[in-house]
Amino acid sequence: MGDPQNITIEGVSPGMEFGEASYGPVTREDIVAYARASGDDNPIHQDEEYARRTGAPTVFAMGMLPAGYLAHAVSDWFGGPQHLRRFKVRFTTRVWPGDEVVCTGRVESVEGNIVRVTMQARRRGDGPEALNLPSEETALVGEAEVELPE
Amino acid sequence: MVSAEQPQGEISFQLPVERDKVQDFALAIGEDNSVLLEPEAAITLGFPDVLAPPTFTVTQIFAVPREERETRLGANLDYGRVLHGEQEFIYKRLPFAGEVLQGRMRIAKDFTKQGQRGGEMRFVTYETTFTDAEGEEVLTAYYTLIETAKDVG
Known part of the structure; x- marks a missing residue:
């Protein structure tokens, strides 16, 4: 694939796969840092007691934290964030403290200079004991379009 | 920072893209991409300053807090049962540190459908367009919330 910084449209074809790019394990400190940087101060992500009152066993990451990881990953695969033209995520399950976030992607099509990519971010970890979660599951499903030079 | 006169059903606001905020968010x-962290690296690639990460404009919540958004746009969501369902960004380019984006937010979609476990789920999508000092489009963000049915945990 060569140096991703110099990736060109000719170097990309449908079916190409990227990843795993792994982030975390996510800590409570990471969640607090993201809350401060992003302005998402919903206490459900930071305050154990508040989270429990809503029925969650503990705090969990705001979806945009693993979404940020996924945007980072797709940016790295295609030579930098400046090439992104579209980024979309759907949140399918929560990411808990202690989870790793594992990002993968696949090129679906190449039209002109636009590469269309589907992506996944999976949570990998034990999760809160009370929930008895699978040790790995899809947390985010994404799509991106990247414009690459000739 | 919200201006007084604006069309009904729309919130206009400014989002300053400050370098330290961009770096903190990154x-x-x-x-670890240098174009987001080091001004010299961004300048070498032809940008005026560090670029904002692709998801940076979620920080618009600093300019328009949730209560204000709800009051002004009137979605009347019950946040005790609201989930962030989807997020999408369409980019002309990424913002760069030092510019002030003009944001315009409105409700783009608001519909209900049957949930898998019974009860209606409501989907509300807030659309925010961001333009630059020349009035050129920079990016559009779509923030979709799902209000789950009352009888579903």
Whole structure:
């Protein structure tokens, strides 16, 4: 694939796969840092007691934290964030403290200079004991379009 | 920072893209790409300053807090049962540090459908367009909330 910084449209074809790019394990400190940087101060992500009152066993990451990881990953695969033209995520399950976030992607099509990519971010970890979660599951499903030079 | 006169059903606001905020946000999502962190690296690539990470404009919540958004746009969501369902960004380019974006937010979609476990789920999508000092489009963000049915945990 060569140096991703110099990736060109000719170097990309449908079916190409990227990843795993792994982030975390996510800590409570990471969640607090993201809350401060992003302005998402919903206490459900930071305050154990508040989270429990809503029925969650503990705090969990705001979806945009693993979404940020996924945007980072797709940016790295295609030579930098400046090439992104579209980024979309759907949140399918929560990411808990202690989870790793594992990002993968696949090129679906190449039209002109636009590469269309589907992506996944999976949570990998034990999760809160009370929930008895699978040790790995899809947390985010994404799509991106990247414009690459000739 | 919200201006007084604006069309009904729309919130206009300014989002200053400050370098230290951009760098803090980048570090909070584990970014190590120099174009987001080091002005020299961004300048070498032809940009005026560090670029904002692709998801940076979620910081619009600093300019328009949730209560204000709800009051002004009137979605009347019950946040005790609201989930962030989807997020999408369409980019002309990424913002760069030092510019002030003009944001315009409105409700783009608001519909209900049957949930898998019974009860209606409501989907509300807030659309925010961001333009630059020349009035050129920079990006559009779509923030979709799902209000789950009352009888579903």
